[in-house]
Amino acid sequence: MITRISDRVRFAGTTDVVVIGAGHAGLAASYFLNEQSIDHVVLERGEVANSWRNERWDSLKLLTPNWQSRLPGFSYSGKDPHGFMSMPEVIEFIEGYAAFSGAPVRTRTTVTSVKSAGDGYCVVTDKGTWKTKAVVLASGACNTASVPRVAESVPSHIAQLTPQDYRNPSQVKDGGVLVVGASASGLQLADELQRAGHDVTIAVGEHVRIPRAYRGHDIQFWMDRTGIMNERYDEIDDIVRARGLPSPQLVGSNEPGLLDLNHLTGNGAKIAGRLMGVNSGVAQFSGSLRNVCALADLKMKRLLDGIDQWVLGHSVLCDAPRRFDATQVDESPALTLNLDGENIRTIIWATGYRPDYSWLDVPVLDRKGRLRHDGGVVNAPGMYVLGLPMMRRRKSSYIHGIEDDARELMSHLAGYLHHSLPREGQYEMGPGPSYVNVAV
Numbered sequence: 001m002i003t004r005i006s007d008r009v010r011f012a013g014t015t016d017v018v019v020i021g022a023g024h025a026g027l028a029a030s031y032f033l034n035e036q037s038i039d040h041v042v043l044e045r046g047e048v049a050n051s052w053r054n055e056r057w058d059s060l061k062l063l064t065p066n067w068q069s070r071l072p073g074f075s076y077s078g079k080d081p082h083g084f085m086s087m088p089e090v091i092e093f094i095e096g097y098a099a100f101s102g103a104p105v106r107t108r109t110t111v112t113s114v115k116s117a118g119d120g121y122c123v124v125t126d127k128g129t130w131k132t133k134a135v136v137l138a139s140g141a142c143n144t145a146s147v148p149r150v151a152e153s154v155p156s157h158i159a160q161l162t163p164q165d166y167r168n169p170s171q172v173k174d175g176g177v178l179v180v181g182a183s184a185s186g187l188q189l190a191d192e193l194q195r196a197g198h199d200v201t202i203a204v205g206e207h208v209r210i211p212r213a214y215r216g217h218d219i220q221f222w223m224d225r226t227g228i229m230n231e232r233y234d235e236i237d238d239i240v241r242a243r244g245l246p247s248p249q250l251v252g253s254n255e256p257g258l259l260d261l262n263h264l265t266g267n268g269a270k271i272a273g274r275l276m277g278v279n280s281g282v283a284q285f286s287g288s289l290r291n292v293c294a295l296a297d298l299k300m301k302r303l304l305d306g307i308d309q310w311v312l313g314h315s316v317l318c319d320a321p322r323r324f325d326a327t328q329v330d331e332s333p334a335l336t337l338n339l340d341g342e343n344i345r346t347i348i349w350a351t352g353y354r355p356d357y358s359w360l361d362v363p364v365l366d367r368k369g370r371l372r373h374d375g376g377v378v379n380a381p382g383m384y385v386l387g388l389p390m391m392r393r394r395k396s397s398y399i400h401g402i403e404d405d406a407r408e409l410m411s412h413l414a415g416y417l418h419h420s421l422p423r424e425g426q427y428e429m430g431p432g433p434s435y436v437n438v439a440v
């Protein structure tokens with residue numbers, strides 16, 4: 001039989017599992033599939049750790065300390081356990097993991113479609129089509145910056161950037177900057193631009209304020225020890241809301257002081273409420289600024305109260321409790337900002353991220369485009385997801401959070417391949433929770 005070249009290009013191979021994405025989540029999935037001798041391939045559109053290479057700003061450092069950077073069978077072994085990795089260091093760490101785990105990664109292979117086919121899936125890529133029984137979506141939770149529709153009303157002479165386009169202050173025109181969003185990305189970029197000499201205004205919606213260090217330990221030490229990060233998705237009252245919560249206001253630095261709104265306003269930044277609209281060049285803000293700041297202060301206090309309570313019952317060497325100043329907000333914060341009048345030349349939309357499933361041709365998305373899944377078991381036979389916020393636990397989207405999720409889900413997947421077709425609840429998913437009841 002004569003095989004045409006085009007046919008050979010179109011068929012890439014048959015395997016039991018296709019893992020999409022070679023960030024830490026895809027590599028962790030591969031580690032557990034290897035452990036169970038399950039035939040698989042990891043498809044990656046760029047290089048290993050592609051998001052850290054191409055979608056982060058230059059000065060970013062992990063907000064989780066080095067000692068916490070651990071993946072299945074692998075952990076940080078450098079000389080600075082209390083430091084924070086820069087982007088080149090994160091890339092090296094994840095590349096090191098790929099080499100250690102021997103993951104069968106096909107780089108520069110973009111998945112353009114996933115379709116149901118018989119009792120499995122066809123995974124179409126720009127390098128050919130894979131036939132597989134199961135698929136693991138490890139393509140990331142932060143593929144696209146979420147920009148609100150109000151961006152369409154911004155006058156065209158004002159530059160607009162997202163944290164994915166932004167690299168460093170040299171990109172930003174002289175003049176004022178409006179940063180929309182006061183979570184980790186927004187505060188870090190606001191701080192960097194203010195240090196670079198820009199007048200900065202920050203539009204502040206709901207946010208999570210936590211200190212970098214507390215009672216002589218990094219906050220992540222407490223989150224780890226108290227078990228907060230292990231809290232499971234099926235024990236959280238409002239999981240939809242919890243999954244939408246913003247990232248905590250943290251920066252990867254041991255410099256004393258908090259990166260919070262008080263730090264920024266102390267250095268001259270202005271704060272306003274949530275951005276609601278832009279009309280004829282005038283930005284309009286919600287009147288809720290005092291409330292959202294008071295709520296964030298209250299939640300931080302509750303978190304610290306919970307840690308103090310936990311310390312009473314455990315033997316941990318630590319400093320005395322302390323409390324932090326309330327967020328300083330004007331009595332009557334401004335509700336409007338004339339963008340030209342205040343010389344705002346750039347708006348940075350630090351308004352969150354979302355995954356991109358535009359290539360997923362299986363009906364597993366809800367009306368809002370969110371994946372329908374139960375703790376990572378997607379609503380389609382043999383399909384799994386890894387790395388989404390609070391997917392199985394509070395720590396699910398963090399590097400150190402992948403191990404438990406990947407172990408449990410790849411074990412579930414192994415059961416599926418053995419034709420028991422288990423669903424959540426029918427299959428052993430690992431030990432129960434271990435956490436204290438502290439609100440974050």
Ligand SMILES: Cc1cc2nc3c(=O)[nH]c(=O)nc-3n(C[C@H](O)[C@H](O)[C@H](O)COP(=O)(O)OP(=O)(O)OC[C@H]3O[C@@H](n4cnc5c(N)ncnc54)[C@H](O)[C@@H]3O)c2cc1C
Pocket residue numbers: 020021022023024025026043044045046047048049050051052056061062063064109110111112138139140141142143185353359386387388397398399400
């Ligand atoms: C600004 C920022 C800071 C963060 N800081 C921390 C931190 O300090 N500590 C921490 O633990 N976590 C942090 N996170 C969260 C999390 O660790 C990262 O988002 C991490 O990149 C997620 O890993 P992942 O493997 O799930 O996804 P990704 O790293 O995004 O990997 C997904 C991979 O899939 C590939 N891919 C996507 N679509 C396709 C396709 N169609 N075909 C082929 N390949 C595809 C991508 O190229 C990418 O390489 C941060 C996230 C962001 C956005």
